[in-house]
Amino acid sequence: MYLHGTSKINEQGHLEIGGCDTVALKEQYGTPLYIMDEQLIRQRCREYMDAFRATGMQFQVAYASKAFCTMAMCRLVEEEGLSLDVVSDGELYTAMQAGFPVERIHFHGNNKTPEELELALDAGIGCFVVDNLIELHLLNAIAAEKGLQPKILLRVTPGVEAHTHEFISTGQEDSKFGFDIGNGSAYEAVVQADQLSSVELLGLHSHIGSQIFEVDGFEVAAQRVAEFARQLQRDKGIYFSVINLGGGFGIRYTAEDSPLQVADYVQAIANSIQKNFADSDGAVPQIWIEPGRSIVGDAGTTLYTVGTSKDIPGIRKYVSVDGGMSDNPRTALYDAKYEAVIANRAHDDSSELVSVAGKCCESGDMLIWDIELAHPVSGDLLAVACTGAYNYSMASNYNRLRRPAVVLVSEGNSDVIVSRESYADLVGNDLVPARLQASAALRS
Template sequence: MYLHGTSTINAQGHLEIGGCDVTSLKETFGTPLYIVDEQLVRQRCREFIDAFKQTGLKYQVAYASKAFCVKAMCLLVEEEGMSLDVVSDGELYTALQAGFPPERIHFHGNNKTPDEIEMAIDARIGCFVVDNLVELHILQAIAAGKGQKVNILLRVTPGVEAHTHEYISTGQTDSKFGFDIGNGSAYEAVKLASSQSNLQLLGLHSHIGSQIFEVDGFQVAAERVAAFAREVHEGLNVVFSVINLGGGFGIRYTEEDTPLQVAEYVKAIAESVRTHFAGIGPELPEIWIEPGRSIIGDAGTTLYTVGTTKDIPGVRKYVSVDGGMTDNPRPALYDAKYEALLANRAGEPETETVSIAGKCCESGDMLIWDVNLPEVNQGDLLAVASTGAYNYSMASNYNRIRRPGVVFVKDGEASLVVRRETYEDIVRNDLVPERIGRQMVSK
């Protein structure tokens, strides 16, 4: 397994992250356990900020909280000078409870409810990314009713398909997101939005997909968005002060993944904006981007305890762990690939190829199909790398399995930022109608 960030193998042959031996973390916090390398998260934030500083352009880097949203994470990225994207009232509430500055919050989503919009306006967030005409009308009406003027970006689809899984590709024409540039709906949306008395149209938003390893998609998107901006400037005399080119910067899950350095993505985006937006309005627009996975993804490791095994001679050996699709649904959803090692015996030679199974009552609950490990024993600890993004945030209670805890580790200190769910948490919202209770008593 590739060792990210501060991860290392100590003298005892144990995996160590942030100066913390994971065998000790298991004893203290149990398993499954999400472990976040705080130093690596901060490093990733700084890589984006520093790269933009080198461009000399105005910028804003917003952490896409859908990747991993807890109060500690919101505070961490705020400390690193980042803004924040949210896509639901729950994410917004988390950010506000953490004390994140509302003027640096951007609200995304293709189906924001009136209640969510009202909540965000009352909080006086910095910007809405408007996805469709229905939302545009609702936003104008609520803002007018409150006597406020709110900042907006219009999300547009530039017709760019990133080289990624079809379920996480969002910039193509056939998408549930945004106004299409090609069919004229984006132009009409600009015309309508710029005429609304309670909406301040700052600019455009474009997002072409996720887990992207090239810069060409971003370059083409910038070119097409710029061509549209020029058309709008000439036809409607509207000038955009902000261009948001989204996120989707790839990370390393396995040796097949070849992500670029953060600075390479940023440089390509900045150069494209300089080239294609030159002459549209008095100055170049401010560039916004919204990394999520590339901030938190490879900083996360999930620790499991090995349980049972099943060896089918000549076919496969299954090794089951105490988690699975409830804490990491990505292999089932996207056929996502991961690397792993035995965290308590990391220095031993790999002598067998096994498949890692989850404990859910689903044949599809497989975390890794083939991985080379030392001979696995019951009670061993298995560490799966690059699980920081879309693992905790997509976790469920399927089979009434409790969601794991989350610890941040740094300089030998482990801090619990989300406690492991209890049995009481599992039934906390359950209600039993009185008529059912009566039947039980009568029997």
């Protein structure tokens, strides 16, 4: 397994992360366990900030909290100077409870409810990314009632299809997100937004997909957004001060993945904006971006305990662990690929081909198909790398499994930032109607 960040194999032959022995972490916190490498998260944040500072352009880097949203994570990215992208009232509330500066919060989503808009307006967040005309006019009306004028970006689809999985590609014309530039809906949205008195139009937002390994898509998106902006300048005298090119920067999950360095993505985006807005009669706009996976993805490792196994001669050997699609649905959703290691025997030769199965009552509950491991047996610890993004955030209680704890590790210290769910947590919101309670009393 490729060792990310502070991960290493210590003298005991155990996987160590953030100076913490994973065997000791299992003893203290149990499994399944999400382990987050604080040093690597901070390093990724700084790579984005430093790369943009080197361009000399005005910018905002907003962490896309949908990748991994906890109060501790909000505090961490705030300390590193990033803004925050939220997509629900729950993410917004988490950020507010963490004390995140509301003026640095951007609110996304294709179906924001009136209650969510009111919560965000009352909080005084920095920007709304408006996704459709219904939202635009609803936001304007609610803001007018409150005597407010929130800043907005309009999300547009530039017709760019990134080389990624179809379920996480969002910049093409056939998408549930945003106003399409090609069919004229984006043009009409800008004109309408410019005429409204209770919103302030800052600019445009574009997001072309996720887990992207090239700069070409961002360059084409920047070109099309710039052409669209120049058209509006000529036709309507409308100028944009912000261009947000979203996120989607890829990470290394397996040896098949070849992501660029953060500085390469940033420099390409900066060059594209400067080039494509050079002939504009207005100022070159600020660049905003929204990395999520590329900040936390490779900083996360999930630790499991190996349980049973099933060897089907000539076909496959299944090795089961004490988690599965309830804590990591990405393999089932996207056919995601992972690397892993037997954490308590990390030096041992990985020569046995197995498939790692979860414990959910689903034949499709598989974590890794066909991986070579060091002859896993019951009681071993399996560490699956690069589970920091879209694992905890998409975890569920399927089969009434309790969601794992999350620990943040750094320099030999480990801190629980999300407690493991208890049995009481599982039934904490359950209610039994009085008529069912009565029938139970009669039977007794």
